[in-house]
Amino acid sequence: MTSLLAAEEASAAIQAGGFFLENVWIIPAIMATSFACILFFGKRLPKGGSEIGIAAVLICFLLSLVTAGQWISEVNRADNCVVAQLSEDKYICAASADGAGEFASAVGSAGSAVAAENDVLVDAEGDEGPAKGAGLKPVISNRTWWSNGGINFTVGTMVDGLTVALLVVVSLVSTLVHIYSTDYVAGDRRFTHYFAFLSLFTAAMLFFVTAENILQMIVGWELVGVCSFALIGHWWEDQSNSDAALKAFLTNRVGDMGLLIGMIILFFASGETWSIVDINKLAIEHTTSHTLLLIASLCLLAAVMSKSGQFFLHTWLPDAMAGPTPVSALIHAATMVVAGIYLVARLYGVFFEGLSIAGSSLNALALIGGITTLVGASLAFVQDDIKKVLAYSTISQLGYMALALGVGAWTAAIFHLFTHAFFKALLFLGAGSVSHSVHSFNMKTHMGGMRKFMPTTYKTFLIGSIALAGLPPLAGFWSKDEILVGTGGWGFFEGKPHSNGAYTVMLVMGMLTAAMTAAYMTRVMYLTFFGEFRGGHHDDHDDHGHDDAHAHHGDPHESGPRILWPLRILAFLAVTVGFLNLPPGFLGLPKGITERFGHYVEPSSAAKYFPKINHADPSWSLAIFSTIVVSLGVAAAYFYYFVRVNRQNPAGTELVGGPTSRFGLLRAGHTMLKNNYYLDHIYDGGAPVGAAGATAVGALFGVAAGSALGFSLDNGLDQSFVPSLIWGIVLGGSVFAIVSTALRTGVGAATFVKRPLAWATNWTHENVLDAAVDQVGIRSVQAAEVVYTRIDQGVIDGTVNAAGSGSSGIGGELRRMTTGKVQQYATVMFAGAIVLAGLLIIVI
C-alpha cells in the first residue's frame, strides 16, 4: 500500500533532540512577559503597548518556525536512520541509511546485529525495508515541581509534530491579528488592556499546546477560557456583551467539570501518572481498564463539546461574536476553540481505545461531530449577521474535525484544523474589514454591493469562501476530502477496504455539510458583496459599539493597509496550505512531495504513545463526487440569490413570495433554525428545566466519578461497573413493570366483584379499621400531651434553659475581668507564669 508512511513501518523509535525542541518553554514565556510588560508599561508607551505585543508575537512566530524546522530535520534524520537497539525500549540512530560509507564505522560500534540489519537494509534500499527509518519520540523536558505521597508533579514541555503545527498556527494567526487590531481597535478606550489580553491569550494557548502533562493542559485550558471571557466582554458597557461573556464562561464551566473528572479518572486509571505520553501508552497497551477509558473519554468529550462548540453546548459561540472581530478571528475561529480538538488529538490513545474507534461504525465522538457539523451548517443559513454566519460555520467545521477524529482520521482532522485556521481567520478578518467600513455586521440592512467599495476585501473574502466551501485546489478542499476519505464509508460503494471502520453515516453527514457549506457561503457572498448597497449613509451607528471613536462617515471605503495586508497573507495561505498534504500517489508525484503534513505531524506508532491507525486510500471518485456535491450547493444558492433574488430586486435580500412563504413546512423549519433549534429556550427555561438538566448532568458526572473512584480504590477494574449498571436498569425496569401490571390487573378484576366486596370493605373500614385508627390516634395524642408537658417542657427545656441562663450569669460575672487594660492582662499573665515556674521547680 502506497499510503502507508515510512515512519509507520518502523518498529523502533529514536529520541528526537535539539535546542529549540528542548527549550520550547521560551515561546510561551515571551508572550507571558509581553502580557506583564503591556499591563505595567503599556499605557505610557506611544502606541499604547501594541508595539510590545507585536514584537513579542513576531519573535514567537519566528521561534515557532525554527522549532518546526528543527522538528522536520529530526523527522528526516529518523527517516534515514539505521536503528541500533541499546536496551529493550531504547534505540539509537547508528548511522544514516543514505551514506554507505558511514556503515562501516557504525557497524564497529553498534555490533554485529546491526551489521546484519544493515545488509538487509542496503538490499532493500528504496523499498519498505523493515529496519529502515525509525519513529520519533517526542521531546520531553520537565522538572519536578513538587512531589507528594510518591507522586511527582512535574512541569515541562512536550514537543512533537502536533505541537509544532499548533505553535505555527497560533503564533502566525496571532501575529496577523495583532497587526490587524492596531487599526481595528484604534482609539478604543481600553486599547492597552485589549493588547495585554491578546498577549495573555497567546501565551496561554502556546502553554496549552506545549503541555507535558494533563495538569498543565487543565491550566492552559482554563487560562484560554479566562482570556476568551475577558475579550468577549471587551465592550462590557453594553449589557448584551457582558451577558455573552458570562454565557461563554458558564457554558464552558459545564464542560470543565467533565474535564476535571475525566483527567482525575485518567490519573487514577493510569496508575497515578499525569504524563500525557504515559497515559496514552498505557491506554494503547490495554493496561488501562477499557471501562475507565470509556468513562474518561466521555467526560473529556463533555469538555470538548463546550470548548469546541459541539452540539448542544455550542450556544455560547455565536454569542461570543460580541467581542471585537479580530478576537473572533483569533479565539473563536482559529485557535482557542480548537483546544478541544487538540485535547482529543493529544490524548488520542485514550479516545481511540476508550471509544473503540478502530473497527466500529459509530461512536459518541463521531456522532457528536456529525450532528454538530449538520446543525452548524443549517443554522448558518438563517443568520443576518455576517459574523454569526461565520460563527455557525466555525461550529460546523469544528464538528467536521471532531467527526474526523471520531472516525480515526487523525491526520485529516489536524490538517483541517490547520487549513481551517487560515481561511476562517481570513473570513473573520474580512468580515471585520467590511463592518469597519459600514459600521454594522448586519448583511441585510447595511451591506450589499460591497465589492465596488472594497475590492481587496472582496477578493480575499472570495478566496476564503471558496477555501471553506472546499472547491479544488484551495486549502479547504484537500483537508475536507481527506476527512471524507477517512470515514472509510466510501469503500462501501467502491468495494475497497476501509480505514478504521465503515463510518458510512459520517460520510453522508460530511457530504451534506459540504453542500450546505458551499450554499451558505454563496449566500453570504451575495448578501455582502453583490446586489445593491443597502446601507445608505450611516447616521445611525448606535447598534454597534466599537466605532464610537471613529469619526469618518460617508460612503463605505476600503480599509487601511494594516487590515488589508493580513488579509492578503491569509488569502495566500488559504490557497496554498492545502498542497502541504497532497494525497499519496497524487498525479504520480514522488513520495517526498505528497503527504508532507501527515508525515511530519502524525506521531509514529513506534513511539508507543500514539495508536496504530489505518489510513484510507485516497479515492479519485470520492474527490470528484464531493466536488460535484459542493458545486451543486454553490449552484443552488447561486440560482436563488444571484439570479432570482437579484432579478426580482437588486437591493433585496430574500425572495418575496419565495418558498418559505408558500410552504408551511419550510416556514416552520425556517423559524426553528432562526431560534437555534430552541436550545437557548431550553437553557433559559427557568427553574424546572434548569433543575432537571442540572440533576441529569450531576447524576451522570456523579455516576462517572463514583464508579471511577470505586474502581481505583479496589482495583476491581473491569468487571463490576457495566454489569452492575445493566443489572440496575434491568431490575428497576422489571420492578416498574410488575407494579404497573399488578395495579392494572387489580382495577380490572374489581369491576366484576364490585358490589359485595364494596359493602364488606366499607363495613370493615368503618367498624374495624377506622375505630382502631381512631383509638390509636386519640391515645397517642394523650400520651404525647403528657410527654410534652412533663418531659419536653420540664426536663429537656429546663436543662437547656438552665444551661443558657447559667452561662449567661457566669459570663456577666466574668465580664468584669476584661477591663480592656493591657497591663492588667499582662500582670495576670506574668502571675500565671510565675505560678507555673514555681510548680515546675517543685515538681522537678
Add this chain to the structure above:
Amino acid sequence: MYLVQFLLLSSVLFCIGVYGVLVRRNAVLVLMSIELILNAVNINFVAFGAYNRELGAAIPGEVFALFIIAVAAAEVGVGLAMVLTIYRNRKSIDIHEVDLLKG
C-alpha cells in the same frame, strides 16, 4: 565559664522588662520593655548554648537567639505601626486609655 553571671544579667534584664511592661503607660516604652524581655531570653539561649558546647553536648541553642532577633524585629515593626495608628486616632499613646476591649 561564667554561666551564673550571664543568668544573673539576663534575669535582671528580664525583671526590668517585666517591670516596664507592667508599669509604664507609654506604649513605646512598653514595646521597648518587651525587647528587654526578649533579649534577656536571648542571653539565656546564647549562654546555655556556649555552656553546652563546652560540656561537649551539641545542642545549638544560639540558633534560637537568631530566630528571636528576627521575630523581634518583625514584632517591633508591627507594634510601632499599631502605636502610630493609635496615636493618629486618639492623639495619645497612653495604653490606659486604650481599652476598647472592655467587656
